[in-house]
Amino acid sequence: MRDVIIIGKGPAGISAALYIKRAGLDVLVIGKDYGALGTADKIDNYYGFERTISGKELVENGIKQAERLGVEILNQEVVSIAKNERFEVKTPENTYEANLVLLATGKKRTGINIPGFERFKGKGISFCAICDGFFFRGKKLALIGSGDYAAAELEELRRFTEDITVFTNQMPITTDKFESGLKIVTDKILSINGQDRVEKITTDKGEYPVDGVFVAIGTASAADFATKIGVLTDNDKIIVDSNYMTNLEGLYAAGDAIGGLSQIAKAVADGALAAVDIIKKAKILKKGK
Template identity: 50%
Template sequence: MKKLVIIGKGPAGISAALYAVRGGLDVTIVAKDGGALQKADKIDNYYGFDGGISARKLLEDGENQARTLGVQFVTDEVVGVEFAESGFAVKTLSKDLEANAVVLACGTSRNVPPIENIEKFEGRGVSYCAICDGFFFRKKKVGVIGNAGYAKSEYGVLKNIIDDVTILTDGEQPSFDSLPFTDKKIKSFEGGEKLEEVVFEDGTREKYDGVFVACGSAGAFELAKKLGLEIDGNKIVTDDKRATNIPGVYAAGDCVKGLQQIAKAVYDGMLAGTQAIQYLKKN
C-alpha cells in the first residue's frame, strides 16, 4: 500500500487525510500541535454549526473522524523533508517517516527574529536551510539562531560538515544540553557585501561567516526551502490542484495563496488528498 505523509493536523491536513485514506492510501499525519486553529476560540462562519463551535472541538472531532477511518497520527516536531528511496523521508525530532508522497499543511510561519540587517544579509551569510547552504560554509565559522529542537537539528546537520558551529539563543534559555551556545541578545548583523559580524546588545561583537535561522519550529516555508519548492513570499506556489513543482509533493491550507479560512483549507485538503491518490496510482 502506498504511503502518504501529511504534515499538519489542522483542517487542510485532516481533509487531505480523509480523502486519501478512503482512496486506499496508507495515511500518516505528523504534527506537533493543532496549529493556528488551536489558538482560536470560537468558529461562527463555518457551515453546519448553528450557534458556532469551539475551535478545539472542531479539531478534536476532525482528528477522531480521521482515526476512525484508519489514519495514523504521530505527535512530533518535523524538522525536514528529504528525498529518499521510497520517494521522501519526513524527518522528525525522534525518527524518520517513509513516504511515497507528502502533503504540506502546516501553516505559513516564517520565524524571522527582529534583528537589524537580517534581511540585508539574506543569501549573503544569512540562511534558512542548513542542508541547502551548509556546504558553502565549510572551514568557516557559523551560528544557528534558536533555542529548541529545530535549532538542535540544524546544528547537527551543520556539524557534519563544519567544525566551528555555535548556537545563538538570542537571549533565550536553551532547551538542550551539551551543545556550544551563547545566550546573549543579538542586536544586529554587520558586514560589507557579506555578513562579517554579529553585534550583541551588550556591545560585544563576534566574527561569523554565516548564520542559520532556526527559531521555533520548522513551518511550511522552512520545509519548502529544504525540498527546493517554488516559493512566492512566504507562500508555496502550487497549480490549481495544489501540486507543487516537485512531483509527489502537495501543499494545502494557509501555506498557499488565498483566504486564510477553514472552508478554503478544507477545500485545499480535498484537492491535495485526491491528487495524491491519482499520483500514487500512476507511480
C-alpha cells in the first residue's frame, strides 16, 4: 500500500511526485505515454531552457529527475479507480492501493483514423492553438472540428492568420459560435498529405492545400474515469477546491485535467500546489494509524 498514487507522468504528475517524495512519503506514479507533450516538437515558452527543447525531451528529463530521487514510475494504463476503505487503482497488469490519489491525466485529445494523421502530428498537425498558432503566422490553416471547442480554437487562431478553413469531416455543426462568412468544408476527410510536413488535405470531393492542421474534435476531456466514481466535472474538466481536492475525499486533480490555461508552467504549478495539501493529509493519515 502506497501513501499516494499519481496517475500521469506529465508536468503536473511529475512535479507533484518530486514534492511528495522529498517529503518522505511513498509515492507511485503510473503513466501510459508522453501525454500532450509527446507531439510538441518545440517548446520555447517554459522557463530555464537556453535552447528550444522538444516536448518529449522535457518529459523524459522530468521522469529521469523523479527517478533519480527514488520515485517509482510504471508505464501502464489505468483502466479504473475505485474507493473502498482506500483507493484501488487498476491497470491491465495489476491493482495498486493508496490512501490518496492525484489525477494528472491531462486532456483527452480526439484524433481521426486516416492516413497521414499519426505521421504528421507535431509536423504540421497540432492539438493546441495557444501553443502552436504562433508558428503559423499568416499561413493557410485547416481546423478540424464542429463544436464549441473548435470555435474556441478558431478564435485563438484568428490572432495569427485570416486564412482558416474549418473541416467538419461530415460531423454535424453543434456550435453557434462560428463567425459568419467562415469557410466551412463538410466533406469526408480521406488523408493528410505532404513530404516532411503537412501540405494538403484530401477529401472525397477534392484537395485543399494547407500549411497546418489544427484538431479540435469533440470536447477536450480527461475526466472519463473520474465521473465513474462520482467526481464532479464541468465540461469534462475535473472540479477541485482551492487545495486541488475533488469532491471525493482523498482524490486530487491537477494540470490540464482541471482546465484553465493549458500550459506546462500552469501544470507544474498545479502539481506543486496539490502536493502541498497531499503531503499534509498523508502525514495526518500516517499518524492516525
